[in-house]
Amino acid sequence: MNEFKDITRDIVKHRIFKKTRQIWHHHQSVFHHSLAVAYLSYKIAKKIGLDYRSAARAGLLHDFFLYDWRAPRKKKFFEKHGFTHAREAHKNAVEHFSLNPVEEDAILKHMFPLNIKPPSYAVSWIVTLADKYISIAEYLRRTSDAFKVLKREKAKHMRP
Ligand SMILES: [Fe+2]
Ligand SMILES: [Fe+2]
Secondary structure, rough: HHHHHHHHHHHHHHHHHHHHOOOOOOOOEEEHHHHHHHHHHHHHHHHHHOOOOHHHHHHHHHHOOOOOOOOOOOOHHHOOHHHHHHHHHHHHHHHHHHOOOHHHHHHOOOOOOOOOOOOHHHHHOOOOHHHHHHHHHHHHHHHHHHHHHHHHHHHHHOOO
């Protein structure tokens, strides 16, 4: 854990990156979603002897966009968040941090297959798979929380 913290500290503490704490994602902030993706990517890459430093840093920066994607905006289909935010994250990441080609590739292509270019490096594949795994887990958690609330409400109304 200390190694992971050392690798990601400058990003986590960065003034602009900290803004992702205020931006909501699936079940939590973009910041916490990205931290989970970064840590899972780091663990997988380390386990199979790949560049875990790039995996951690790209994982942390893969959703580095600074707008509320749920806000209603009139957009054409291919201008929607799902198709464009990888480029936005990459733009912000290269503006504020120095990235290697593997990190750039992992950020730009993490939305494969929605963005049709597949990842070029094994580490990029790890980040895109970790993102999908964490996103599904967050979605399921949100759904199960909603069911818990429904159950509670139902129980309240059933009380004599
Ligand atoms: Fe994303
Ligand atoms: Fe993500």
